[in-house]
Ligand SMILES: Nc1ncnc2c1ncn2[C@@H]1O[C@H](COP(=O)(O)OP(=O)(O)OP(=O)(O)O)[C@@H](O)[C@H]1O
């Protein structure tokens with residue numbers, strides 16, 4: 224339900240504890256931390272020991288950067304309401320962040336014993352890596368196994384080297400070629416543009432060249448340094464600023480196949496079989512190396528999202544990580560590009576080295592980049608007297624998509640004129656300037672939420688680029 228609808232409902236029954244909790248949790252999702260805290264406090268005023276509200280407050284405190292205070296509060300909750308599993312779980316996570324893996328594991332086990340659906344393989348891995356005592360039965364040489372019994376999301380999974388391979392056989396009714404052809408139709412897209420058609424984005428271009436283009440051109444040199452072609456680059460930023468465009472252009476630039484996958488596509492099309500499909504997609508990409516494998520909306524692979532309809536299960540996340548790690552095949556010559564507008568929903572497991580080894584902020588185009596985009600947009604169209612530099616100055620905060628909208632609008636009115644007269648009517652600077660006033664820059668809204676995450680949840684300086692862009696970097 225929409226947050227606004229919840230607020231309205233709350234106005235009608237202000238002392239409804241379950242409703243208060245619902246609204247508070249929704250506020251956390253929107254990062255309205257003060258508002259969330261206010262609702263939790265109202266619950267506590269009605270019922271001082273209510274564990275969910277007390278855990279919620281700890282959550283808010285942590286998001287506000289007051290981790291140790293949050294831990295102290297959780298200790299109290301666990302003492303007063305020892306059967307409230309989410310408190311143990313949050314405590315495990317926060318304690319782990321403090322570097323105490325052994326204690327984190329004990330809290331985690333307590334939480335899962337109380338509520339097996341909270342099992343979180345990624346957290347276990349992080350605890351293991353941080354040096355907490357490893358429970359070897361849960362890990363299997365990095366392979367994916369069904370997780371702790373009772374994990375509601377464990378179940379369907381696919382491991383190509385699994386000894387139960389025969390049982391999985393009926394997943395693959397098609398012959399390999401048929402299924403390849405089917406998936407190619409589904410996912411292979413044209414890559415008929417190159418970097419020259421993308422304005423600005425110099426840093427992203429150079430990073431991608433270094434990852435795939437140079438290694439392909441200088442195989443021996445890179446081999447001498449133990450480097451292969453390929454890897455993973457995650458692009459994040461406001462909508463319409465060229466993440467999809469640059470990914471397609473990368474494939475064109477290196478003349479490779481371009482496989483483009485919206486993760487929601489996998490989730491919707493193959494309910495219950497998404498792990499196998501994901502594996503097949505990676506396998507197809509590997510067979511076609513050099514290949515650019517582009518995952519749009521990678522944030523769909525987020526375990527912590529409340530909205531499970533748009534979120535993948537644990538097993539799909541694990542499958543994705545295993546594929547990225549090259550557990551089930553060599554990723555040589557495979558460039559995996561991921562894009563998201565909501566990096567804060569991403570699972571931290573993606574951000575560790577070896578998966579997406581580069582995480583790049585794609586900001587709105589700066590003035591020179593806008594000028595370049597404007598030039599690109601006017602190429603091959605009937606125009607007269609266009610001053611790209613002047614337009615670029617007037618379009619601060621415009622995304623590439625916004626600039627395209629400006630052009631589309633102007634072209635449309637020129638075309639209407641042309642229809643009347645039967646002659647070609649060129650697009651003029653005046654028309655474009657007029658359209659600039661009508662198109663609202665779309666990137667500001669994104670920065671409003673991004674700013675909150677950057678200020679209050681900037682773990683390991685992940686969002687430093689955003690702070691820098693906003694001029695908030697200390
Ligand atoms: N740097 C750029 N150079 C040229 N055109 C651009 C650029 N950035 C955006 N555009 C134009 O805007 C359109 C939308 O860009 P694109 O789809 O790549 O954005 P995005 O970052 O993937 O957005 P979203 O986050 O919404 O998926 C492109 O098709 C292109 O016409």
Ligand SMILES: [Mg+2]
Pocket residue numbers: 466467468519562
């Ligand atoms: Mg896109």
